[in-house]
Each structure stands twice: as structure tokens, then as C-alpha cells.
Amino acid sequence: MxxxxxxxxxxxxxxxxxxxxxxxxxxxxxxxxxxxxxxxxxxxxxxxxxxxxxxxxxxxxxxxxxxxxxxxxxxxxLKVNRMWDVALVGAGNLGKAIADYPGFVGKGFNIIAIFDNDPAKIGQIMGINHVTVQPVEELERTLRERGIVVGIIATPAEHAQAIARTMVEGGVKAILNYAPITIMVPPGVHVQYIDPVVGLQRMTYYLA
Amino acid sequence: MxxxxxxxxxxxxxxxxxxxxxxxxxxxxxxxxxxxxxxxxxxxxxxxxxxxxxxxxxxxxxxxxxxxxxxxxxxxxLKVNRMWDVALVGAGNLGKAIADYPGFVGKGFNIIAIFDNDPAKIGQIMGINHVTVQPVEELERTLRERGIVVGIIATPAEHAQAIARTMVEGGVKAILNYAPITIMVPPGVHVQYIDPVVGLQRMTYYLA
DNA sequence: TAGATTGTTAATCGATTAACAATC
DNA sequence: TAGATTGTTAATCGATTAACAATC
CATH class of the missing domain: 1.10.10.10 (Winged helix-like DNA-binding domain superfamily/Winged helix DNA-binding domain)
Structure with missing residues (x-):
């Protein structure tokens, strides 16, 4: 029972x-x-x-x-009395701000891999953990090899669904999605959204 | 009725x-x-x-x-078929990323004023609207003068409550709070939270 | 002890869903 | 027309609250 x-x-x-x-x-x-x-x-x-x-x-x-x-x-x-390794995809302005964000420290999360598709970004060292940006082609393999089950998407909306799919194929079970689009994932995979526009639009209804 | x-x-x-x-x-x-x-x-x-x-x-x-x-x-x-002027407080890494974020364009919001308490930040030009960072002492007056009713908080947690209070005194009715703390506001003032740690911690419970 | 606050029950309240007549 | 899909009703489902015995 x-x-x-x-x-x-x-x-x-x-x-x-x-x-x-x-x-x-x-x-x-x-x-x-x-x-x-x-x-x-x-x-x-x-x-x-x-x-x-x-x-x-x-x-x-x-x-x-x-x-x-x-x-x-x-x-x-909540299982945050241990550290979860996190993969971040997207090393633009937004991704960089996430990688630099000090608020994850001591809260159970550690960004240990960063991916981008821009050759100018690849190889850069980024974030509070000084991670080297990898090409997005290495995403799935890296997820598997390092046993990463938590991912953050910080790409433009048009790439978010494809990245989500790759993450899931690599074994990710929890996705924090900053791209302003609803993504579809199989049962058993969790998604949370961070969209400031949604946050703001939820309030304007009540304004004069 | x-x-x-x-x-x-x-x-x-x-x-x-x-x-x-x-x-x-x-x-x-x-x-x-x-x-x-x-x-x-x-x-x-x-x-x-x-x-x-x-x-x-x-x-x-x-x-x-x-x-x-x-x-x-x-x-x-939702009243987003017009533009809402927005004041942003906090011009650090996070505030800068918000000011540079292109996702507000065409969604009803326009960051037209930015504030910080760091002399090194004040006077800088920032964001997609090329706004000059003002000292936080000018926040309340500017809100009033420009009739701003939407604010974004991107300060450290310890300043968020005081900034929220100043915003409310300046006439703000809707606050998007990136600081990882619940803030108290009077009835009729709306708050939405953006906290990636909360987003991630909502998912780890379900992970193996 | 007296006062305070928990953990829990039962009642209330509100949200979601299933189903279908209306109608494009 | 026949097929599809809306808008809405009523039933179901689930969440919140009020209240209080238990007990620190």
C-alpha cells in the first residue's frame, strides 16, 4: 500500500x-x-x-x-543537505549572471559545467566556480559521465526545447528554465520556470 | 453589487x-x-x-x-497593451543582467531608472535603454516625479525590505523581488518573487 | 501551575474536471 | 450537412481554515 x-x-x-x-x-x-x-x-x-x-x-x-x-x-x-551538481546551458548575459550568482552557495547547488554554441564563448572561464565553457555538442556526454541530474537552461527561447530534450537524454531529471517558453518533457522530469515577464504581467492586471 | x-x-x-x-x-x-x-x-x-x-x-x-x-x-x-515604466534598484551583477535583458521588449515593460548605493556604480550608463545609475537616495523622489508604479528589487537580501518600503512610499504598487527573502508590504501592493534556489529546491524533493 | 502553542480533525471553501448542449 | 470545438453547468476533487484537545 x-x-x-x-x-x-x-x-x-x-x-x-x-x-x-x-x-x-x-x-x-x-x-x-x-x-x-x-x-x-x-x-x-x-x-x-x-x-x-x-x-x-x-x-x-x-x-x-x-x-x-x-x-x-x-x-x-528537500534533499538539499547535500550538493547537487548542476549543468548550465547558455553563456550569454543571462547565463553569465547565473554562473556568477552567489546565492546558490550553501543552498545545495553547484554549477560544475557550462555549455554554449558560440565559438567565442567556448573555452572562456566563467562563474564563481571558474568553469570552462564547453561546446554544446558535449552536453549529453558530459551529463552522463558526471552523473548530472539538474540542469539550467539560459538560452534563447528557440533553442530551449532542443536543449531540454538533450538534457533528458543525458539523464537530467530537474530543469530550471529561464527561457520564456513552456517546454515539454517526459513524465518523471521536473521543470520550474523563471520568467520575469510572467511575474510582472501577473501584477499589472491589478494596477489602475 | x-x-x-x-x-x-x-x-x-x-x-x-x-x-x-x-x-x-x-x-x-x-x-x-x-x-x-x-x-x-x-x-x-x-x-x-x-x-x-x-x-x-x-x-x-x-x-x-x-x-x-x-x-x-x-x-x-492584463493591461500590457501599453508600456509600464519600471524602476530597478541594484546595479550589481544581477541588476546589470536584468537591465540588459532583451526579453522585456514588446512585453509591456521599460526600465527607465536604475538605482544603487555604490558610488562606483552611480553615474554609469546601463541597460538596453542606456539609463544612468542614480544614487538610491533619489529613489523615492524619482518614483513620484515620474509616476512609476512598478519596481524591481535586485539588491542583497538585507536591503530588500528597506527598498520595498521606500518604493511603496514613492507610490509603487507592483514589485518584482529578486532578493531571496519574503518582504512585507501594505495591502494593495503586489509582490512577485524570482528565486532560482526556490525553483531548484522545489524539484530536488522528487529526485532519487 | 498558567499560559502558550502544537498537531490534528472536521468543516468550509475554492479549484478542477467531465460532460454536453449550442453552434460555427 | 457532418464534424469539431466552444462556453457552461454540475459534480468531483483537493486545499485551507477554524477550532480544540493534548501537552510542553
């Missing part, structure tokens, strides 16, 4: 909880409550308690949650 | 529909159906029809939707 799957929407909130806990740690705080977290995140305390209850009992009645402990637990649940 | 508000979750999908329609136009297509759109986006055709039905009748039985027409209608609904 399979355990009932935990809803995607619950999984989706855990990284946000984790981010808030990191911030509280940085503030030097020791203990928090579902009420305080909810106030900070703009969601109800009941929802936070319910979400956490899918995974176990992490708090103490009357006291709340030990911040460091809950952070550790959430890291384990 | 107030019209029943359209659910946020419906509004949130419209930019994704719009993105798909833009892609179909680029492919030279004229007509599509809820079925085809749904297949491309990985959602049900019924949901697309239901979502659109909140706003009117845009299709023809037996035929489907005229792509250019539906695109125009969605642009109007």
Missing part, C-alpha cells in the same frame, strides 16, 4: 519556509512559532502546521520550533 | 497563455484550440476554456481561437 503522496503545493512551500528559517538564523534567533512564520510569509499559521505535519512532528507545544532543528529537517526533506 | 473577483490563480495563468500565443504567432500560426494550447502547456483544455470564460467569449465553436485576436484580448486584460 503506497503512502499517500504529499501534495506538490506543499512541497512548493517548503523552500520558502527554509528561506525564512535561514533568515531567522542570520538574525541570531533560536526559536519561532507557526504564528510568527505565518506573519512573515503572509500565510496562516494553520497552514504551516498542517504542511509540516505531513513529514513529522517538529515543534513543542507551548514553545514552538527550534529554528536550527527545523531548518535541518526541511533541508533533509 | 460588486462583480465577483476573478481568482488570482486564473490571473496567474494568463501571462503563460499569452507567452504561448506569442510563440504560435512567431511560428506563423493563425488559429488554435483549447486542446492544442492545453497540450503545449500541460494543462487541461477545460481549464483554459473556463479561465477565458471569466472575461468573455473569444472563440468560435467548431473552429477554436484566432491567435492574434486572443493575444490582443489577453494583452488588454
Amino acid at each position: 503506497a503512502k499517500r503522496a504529499i501534495p506538490d503545493i506543499v512541497i512548493g512551500r517548503l523552500p520558502v519556509y527554509l528561506r525564512a528559517l535561514n533568515f531567522l538564523v542570520a538574525e541570531g534567533r533560536q526559536v519561532t512559532s507557526s504564528q510568527e512564520l505565518g506573519d512573515r510569509l503572509g500565510i496562516s499559521s494553520a497552514q504551516i502546521r498542517k504542511d509540516l505535519s505531513h513529514f513529522g512532528e517538529f515543534g513543542k507545544q507551548g514553545t514552538g520550533y527550534d529554528i536550527a532543528f527545523l531548518r535541518q529537517q526541511l533541508s533533509e526533506i | 460588486a462583480k465577483r473577483a476573478i481568482p488570482d490563480i486564473v490571473i496567474g495563468r494568463l501571462p503563460v497563455y499569452l507567452r504561448a500565443l506569442n510563440f504560435l504567432v512567431a511560428e506563423g500560426r493563425q488559429v488554435t484550440s483549447s486542446q492544442e494550447l492545453g497540450d503545449r502547456l500541460g494543462i487541461s483544455s477545460a481549464q483554459i476554456r473556463k479561465d477565458l470564460s471569466h472575461f468573455g467569449e473569444f472563440g468560435k465553436q467548431g473552429t477554436g481561437y484566432d491567435i492574434a485576436f486572443l493575444r490582443q484580448q489577453l494583452s488588454e486584460i
Whole structure:
């Protein structure tokens, strides 16, 4: 009998909880409550308690949650208490900014390979890990050889679907897609989108 | 009697529909159906029809939707059939990549002011609109003077809340926040988040 | 202890889907 | 016309919330 799957929407909130806990740690705080977290995140305390209850009992009645402990637990649940090797495709302005972004450090991700199709880019050393840009023809083989299962797409929209396909063939199971296009992948492969235009357009509806 | 508000979750999908329609136009297509759109986006055709039905009748039985027409209608609904002036705060690596990003062109947004607190950055000319970076002290006044209601935060996390507050005081009603922290804003101010770490951590749970 | 807060239940609320009459 | 697809209804499904016993 399979355990009932935990809803995607619950999984989706855990990284946000984790981010808030990191911030509280940085503030030097020791203990928090579902009420305080909810106030900070703009969601109800009941929802936070319910979400956490899918995974176990992490708090103490009357006291709340030990911040460091809950952070550790959430890291384990999300499997980010270890490092995931990441391949980045696209070494243009956007790809370079991603490779240089310091925010991945300590969050479970490490960009260890970068690919581009522009001869001028290939061979350049890029990003906080000083990775040499490889030709995109080497993508699939490199993914396999290094056992990489997480990919980031930072190419123009017209190449995103083809790159996604190659990534999947190379064994990638999770894709962060910065290209402004919905990509199709087989079942079992996960995709998340980063599209600032979508973010902005979600708000203009409400403006005068 | 107030019209029943359209659910946020419906509004949130419209930019994704719009993105798909833009892609179909680029492919030279004229007509599509809820079925085809749904297949491309990985959602049900019924949901697309239901979502659109909140706003009117845009299709023809037996035929489907005229792509250019539906695109125009969605642009109007989302109020992106005009240009929104945008202020960007943070002119570091990330801010520079945002200012240089060509994807805002033709999507309703125009970065017309950039701010930073680093004297080395102030005075630099940056981005596809060749904007001169201003000191952050001028943020609130500039927002007011130019009637800017859309802001982008690309500062380190520790400054994001203060910048958000200044933006709100300057009249901003929609904030796209790249800083990895949840910010608190008054009712009526909208926030969307761009956090690649959250995107990646939402997927690792499902990996082996 | 008294006060606070959890974890959980049951009720409410809202979103999605299936199905089909209408009609192009 | 015959075939296709919309817009909409009602049913289903799932998520959120309120409330509170348990207990630190």
C-alpha cells in the first residue's frame, strides 16, 4: 500500500519556509512559532502546521520550533543537505549572471559545467566556480559521465526545447528554465520556470 | 453589487497563455484550440476554456481561437497593451543582467531608472535603454516625479525590505523581488518573487 | 501551575474536471 | 450537412481554515 503522496503545493512551500528559517538564523534567533512564520510569509499559521505535519512532528507545544532543528529537517526533506551538481546551458548575459550568482552557495547547488554554441564563448572561464565553457555538442556526454541530474537552461527561447530534450537524454531529471517558453518533457522530469515577464504581467492586471 | 473577483490563480495563468500565443504567432500560426494550447502547456483544455470564460467569449465553436485576436484580448486584460515604466534598484551583477535583458521588449515593460548605493556604480550608463545609475537616495523622489508604479528589487537580501518600503512610499504598487527573502508590504501592493534556489529546491524533493 | 502553542480533525471553501448542449 | 470545438453547468476533487484537545 503506497503512502499517500504529499501534495506538490506543499512541497512548493517548503523552500520558502527554509528561506525564512535561514533568515531567522542570520538574525541570531533560536526559536519561532507557526504564528510568527505565518506573519512573515503572509500565510496562516494553520497552514504551516498542517504542511509540516505531513513529514513529522517538529515543534513543542507551548514553545514552538527550534529554528536550527527545523531548518535541518526541511533541508533533509528537500534533499538539499547535500550538493547537487548542476549543468548550465547558455553563456550569454543571462547565463553569465547565473554562473556568477552567489546565492546558490550553501543552498545545495553547484554549477560544475557550462555549455554554449558560440565559438567565442567556448573555452572562456566563467562563474564563481571558474568553469570552462564547453561546446554544446558535449552536453549529453558530459551529463552522463558526471552523473548530472539538474540542469539550467539560459538560452534563447528557440533553442530551449532542443536543449531540454538533450538534457533528458543525458539523464537530467530537474530543469530550471529561464527561457520564456513552456517546454515539454517526459513524465518523471521536473521543470520550474523563471520568467520575469510572467511575474510582472501577473501584477499589472491589478494596477489602475 | 460588486462583480465577483476573478481568482488570482486564473490571473496567474494568463501571462503563460499569452507567452504561448506569442510563440504560435512567431511560428506563423493563425488559429488554435483549447486542446492544442492545453497540450503545449500541460494543462487541461477545460481549464483554459473556463479561465477565458471569466472575461468573455473569444472563440468560435467548431473552429477554436484566432491567435492574434486572443493575444490582443489577453494583452488588454492584463493591461500590457501599453508600456509600464519600471524602476530597478541594484546595479550589481544581477541588476546589470536584468537591465540588459532583451526579453522585456514588446512585453509591456521599460526600465527607465536604475538605482544603487555604490558610488562606483552611480553615474554609469546601463541597460538596453542606456539609463544612468542614480544614487538610491533619489529613489523615492524619482518614483513620484515620474509616476512609476512598478519596481524591481535586485539588491542583497538585507536591503530588500528597506527598498520595498521606500518604493511603496514613492507610490509603487507592483514589485518584482529578486532578493531571496519574503518582504512585507501594505495591502494593495503586489509582490512577485524570482528565486532560482526556490525553483531548484522545489524539484530536488522528487529526485532519487 | 498558567499560559502558550502544537498537531490534528472536521468543516468550509475554492479549484478542477467531465460532460454536453449550442453552434460555427 | 457532418464534424469539431466552444462556453457552461454540475459534480468531483483537493486545499485551507477554524477550532480544540493534548501537552510542553
